[in-house]
Amino acid sequence: MVRLVPEDDLRELKECVDLTVVWGDGKIMCPWHEDVNPSLQIYHDHVYCFSCNTTADGITLAQILHEFSFRQAFSWLTKYKGQRKREGHQPLAMPVDIKDTWEWTRKLEKAREWKWLADRGLGEWIIWILHIGWTGRAFSIPHITDDRVWNVKFRVHPDYQMNGENKYYSMKGQPFRSLYPIDYVKSYFQDSLGLFLTEGEFDAMVLLQAGLPALSLPSGATSNILKWRDTLTKYKVVWLCFDQDSAGQKAAVKAIRRAGPKLLPTILINITDPFWPAAWGKDVTDAREQLVPKIKESYDRLIRLQ
Known part of the structure; x- marks a missing residue:
């Protein structure tokens, strides 16, 4: 395979380009699924969709949004290098807004996958009060400390689990602040x-x-x-x-x-x-x-x- 961009240059781009400068510090419509409301959150060094669970870097997003080749996306992003310097250490992903967890919880109410939780002995009350939700392929388990969501654990439903895929995963770059819940x-x-x-x-x-x-x-x-x-x-x-x-x-x-x-x-x-x-x-x-x-x-x- 021909390497399109030297590895050192690629690493430097990812470290020096703040994606919130490129696409704004908020949510945009997700290009990986038919989005009704903006659900793709832009973070400093990656993007994450709260509807379809897609995580990607800036080059991948630029390729999809602007129909760039890999090299074109790389060249286009280089003009943003160093435009906003991070102050101190920034987490790779910002804490999730609690309203996002309610969005997943509302999806769970209508999902047939609810039965999987019921079969494991869980009733409606504990599910609602702990904000358990459904992303479309995994159950979301928000880890809340002092009324703030610091990370979200996901449990992939057996029907959607791919060969070799872990049952559980969590959001990139966010430490767990406490025992759950x-x-x-x-x-x-x-x-x-x-x-x-x-x-x-x-x-x-x-x-x-x-x-x-x-x-x-x-x-x-x-x-x-x-x-x-x-x-x-x-x-x-x-x-x-x-x-x-x-x-x-x-x-x-x-x-x-x-x-x-x-x-x-x-x-x-x-x-x-x-x-x-x-x-x-x-x-x-x-x-x-x-x-x-x-x-x-x-x-x-x-x-x-x-």
Whole structure:
């Protein structure tokens, strides 16, 4: 393959051209689908469509909008180099406006894919209050901290998942600011002595729906839970509800051995066999019918000690 533009020149262009100078700091009509309202958000170094989930760089967008070849798009964008210097470090993507998450939620109301969530034990109330939505191929799970959306996790529906594609992905360049869903737990379980920590958002939703205080790790069981020390040490007991597979249980054991002593006086307890037989299901969602009543018993005992 012939390289049209030297790699160093291409890297320099992407670093020195602010796309908000080229197309404005806002949303435009998306060229990748039939847009009714502007849904393609322009960021400093890339663009993202909140309707069709397309992410692209400036050269790709210029090619499509202006029918340029790759070299023409590169040459056209070079005239914008250095026109607005960034002040300090800027995130690769700005926080999502909460109204965008409501747009996805409204789409979910009319989507047949709603049944997939219902089959996983989730009811309307928990879905609405947590702003779960539908993009057209994935469920959107906004991570909200202090009433502000900092990132959005997406779960691709099995019917739309391509070979080799990850089930989950999130918005480029945005760090997760808290465990999920921190605002909800602060509102409804402010004085709780205990917390159930799960690998995934849907597992936490199942427990929250049952009236149990639960938060999930943004990056799953591989997360360093000490990152969330300030949150976890507010509780006397934190139950680890990690998946009942090798990866999940290794992560739970590692968390207790390495993080446990640094979280004292908070006690970490791993919920696993025999309390949670693997035959019930690999994760909280799959095992919910048998597991949730037993978890509630443990939580109720802690409440009685309060």
